[in-house]
Amino acid sequence: GENVEQHPSTLSVQEGDSAVIKCTYSDSASNYFPWYKQELGKRPQLIIDIRSNVGEKKDQRIAVTLNKTAKHFSLHITETQPEDSAVYFCAATPGLGNEKLTFGTGTRLTIIP
Amino acid sequence: DAMVIQNPRYQVTQFGKPVTLSCSQTLNHNVMYWYQQKSSQAPKLLFHYYDKDFNNEADTPDNFQSRRPNTSFCFLDIRSPGLGDAAMYLCATSLTEETQYFGPGTRLLVL
Numbered sequence: 020g021e022n023v024e025q026h027p028s029t030l031s032v033q034e035g036d037s038a039v040i041k042c043t044y045s046d047s048a049s050n051y052f053p054w055y056k057q058e059l060g061k062r063p064q065l066i067i068d069i070r071s072n073v074g075e076k077k078d079q080r081i082a083v084t085l086n087k088t089a090k091h092f093s094l095h096i097t098e099t100q101p102e103d104s105a106v107y108f109c110a111a112t113p114g115l116g117n118e119k120l121t122f123g124t125g126t127r128l129t130i131i132p
Numbered sequence: 133d134a135m136v137i138q139n140p141r142y143q144v145t146q147f148g149k150p151v152t153l154s155c156s157q158t159l160n161h162n163v164m165y166w167y168q169q170k171s172s173q174a175p176k177l178l179f180h181y182y183d184k185d186f187n188n189e190a191d192t193p194d195n196f197q198s199r200r201p202n203t204s205f206c207f208l209d210i211r212s213p214g215l216g217d218a219a220m221y222l223c224a225t226s227l228t229e230e231t232q233y234f235g236p237g238t239r240l241l242v243l
Contacts, residue, residue, distance in 0.1 A: 053231060062222065062234040063175065106172055118163050118182060118226060122174035 021046040023111050025123030032099050033131050040126045042109035043091040049111040052092050053120070054083060058105045066107075067094070096128075104130045135159050136235035138223050144241045145213050153208040153238045155223030164206040165232065166198060167222040175222055181206060210240075218242045 022045040032038045044052075050071035055063035069076045069083045069092065076083050080099075085092040096103055109123040137156045145151040155164065162183050167175035178192045181200045195217070197209045210217055223235040 055234075062236050064234070065231055068231060108174055119177060119180065120232060125172060125174055127172065 021121040023123045029127045031129045038096045040094045044111040048113040055108045138235040155206045157225045161225035163226045165224040169220045
């Protein structure tokens with residue numbers, strides 16, 4: 020089955036600087052990669068996703084890059100703000116009728132004012 | 133205009149006393165999932181329904197069961213809760229291979 024590794028487990032960044040979280044996956048058939056943000060006591064919320072036919076996707080301060088050859092994808096947050104503090108989870112799924120997500124272990128991001 | 137609704141938001145039960153958590157959705161999604169999440173760990177999939185087809189994860193304890201009487205509703209039954217079952221229980225929905233949308237969760241406390 021799919022295995023997703025996520026690094027780092029914790030990350031502290033000065034407000035205004037950039038944050039990068041990296042994930043690797045094992046199943047070359049995986050073709051959908053969402054990122055979820057989870058604030059304390061709240062639900063995971065989708066912040067950005069990417070499919071395997073795309074190498075990069077941006078949404079304002081958030082971007083995701085995908086390297087299918089190396090089987091890794093990364094979340095980039097620029098101009099970080101205190102409200103970016105949360106736990107971030109990457110995930111992967113093969114799609115093609117397999118609707119199960121495999122989650123990474125999560126990254127606790129702290130933005131230092 | 134909540135799309136995935138979970139009730140109750142907080143549930144306190146006694147050791148061994150059965151409990152049922154509910155989830156409803158207004159998205160008309162064909163797939164519904166139940167996850168268990170403990171203290172900042174990743175959500176752990178317990179089972180999911182693809183339409184009416186029930187799919188159990190191999191490591192989901194027998195203590196956990198689920199029902200999906202129609203497209204909109206799904207229930208999680210914990211037959212004999214133990215202290216180790218205290219967690220956040222998240223319901224999610226999706227259209228087959230598309231994005232999963234999570235409900236607000238039910239926090240279960242076992243005394």
